[in-house]
Amino acid sequence: MIVITAPTGNIGRHLLALLLESAPAHDEELRVIVRDPARLPDAVRERVEVITGSHGDAGVVDRAFEGADAVFWLVPPDASLAPQDAYCGFTRPAAKALAAHGVGHVVGVSALGSGTPLADRAGLVTASLAMDGLLADTGAAYRALANPSFFENLLEEAGSIREKGVFTDAVDADRKAPLVAVADIAAVAAGLLLERSWTGSDSVPVLGPQDLSPNDLARIMTEQLGRPVRYERRPLDELYTTLVGHGLHEAFVQGIADMKRAKDEGLDAGVARTPDTASRTTFERWCAETLKPAVLS
Template sequence: MLLENIFSIQKLGGCAMYAVMSATGNIGSKLANILLDKGEKVRVIGRSSQRLKPLLDQGAEAAVGDVSDATFLTNTFKGADAVFALIPPNYAADDFRAEYNAVGANIVKAIQDSGVKHVLFLSSVGADLPEKTGVIKGLRDVEQRLNKLEGVNILHLRPTYFMENLLANVGMIKNMGNMGSEIKGDVKFAMIATQDIAPVAADHLVKKDFSVKAIHELLGERDVSMYEVTKIFGEKIGKPDLQYLQFSAEDSKKVMMDSGISADVSDQLLELGQAINDGLIAVKQQRTAENTTSTSIEEFADFFAQVYEIS
């Protein structure tokens, strides 16, 4: 941790504060901005003071360090009224699940040692299942660790498949002329834009309307298939005949590893894709106004087209 940040944390002492992990990411940065706009005090956590600067300019306090350091996290959580806990995925990890568990253990220890009483953990739909869910298994492990904490109110926020994952198709369209993955083209499943997650998280954190160990699924605007997504994206980028191909596991793994994803993470993502194909990753809560978000795949297609245009 930087010395200036140690001083900053000590100076504010026990004031009400929201600690936001991974504050430079898509969800963490938006959450921090929402809280700051509400006039709340926010401690933003990240590895780079440079990347945190836009939030500091708006009045946030920085805690710069590594989440692999439990002491750093403990000092950062002290004085926080509530914590937004998120484990940024390392797609180059040799053992993805083990890395999640290591960081999860640090988060749990920091919560215990700092005395924070409200924690919102960003998990995933499918974390209720013990196996066959690929990368989600690590999130389940961390949920289980958090659930063992006594005297701490935990909310597991479980969004579904991120629409942003579809951006991997930009390069594929440019290089191969089609979209594709290991997921079947006709299987419908829920997708969510990450911009819709932060407002829900902010509302829960400010209201602290959760107790003991609660779960809130976020299901996006509606369920869609990859065939539907491809048609919508194709029309938006001027390729109305764009096709979607389901790749074999071998071809999918090669594509992932060629992009820098480790062998272990590639295998975990393939297992997740198979779980989607088999209908294993199923939501547990009936779709309601509270778990349905606003951004449609048609609206996200505008962003996809912008990325496609500049790539």
């Protein structure tokens, strides 16, 4: 029995599709935790056991983890909380339930940066790494998917790219760093959840096929979209003021700013890309298949 949290999210929906395709060959049952089961397609609801509620709720995870062999763990972003509460506070009930039910394997969505000098001052990343410690202490074998920034973050800029030909971030225009497609993260998670021969606690970097700078992204988007796209660097203080003005928790916004500052200082550059850590989806392909339809819609 594999339990999937956040099955309707960016990573979870890809993961669930992969597991539904592969589970019969592995004689594997699937259980999902979801706040609104109506968001699951009818064909999916017919093939999985559904636990309704939040996976931050102690009663929900206690029911969901009973009899489970493996769990996919993803903390949904909650900008109404401070980072440690958003990650560790949300995860503590699950950690207790994992230990109580003796769940053998857990795969969690985390971040790059563990063991680097920047890890203790990287905002949301620091909180995510602390969450890894909670899960590793449950007694389950644990694998933290150590991810850089996602291609999909650019979907938030689709309107600006369409209307102005501009996307923004807070890092240097020539700062090269790994980036990854969420579908590739889901593929790594599916492999780990189905083939549970691994033991102990470790991180699994998922680095995409190459490092890219914002200027590289602009060039590729220009080529793929057939229109000029340029990058504008946004000051962190301006980002902070804007997000707080939108009602986000000030400590959470500070966590975003600290994370972006750490990334600009090289937080994601500490892991070498190898055949095992590289994932296959190129930015060119992602632009053509995902970003272009969003921008042109």
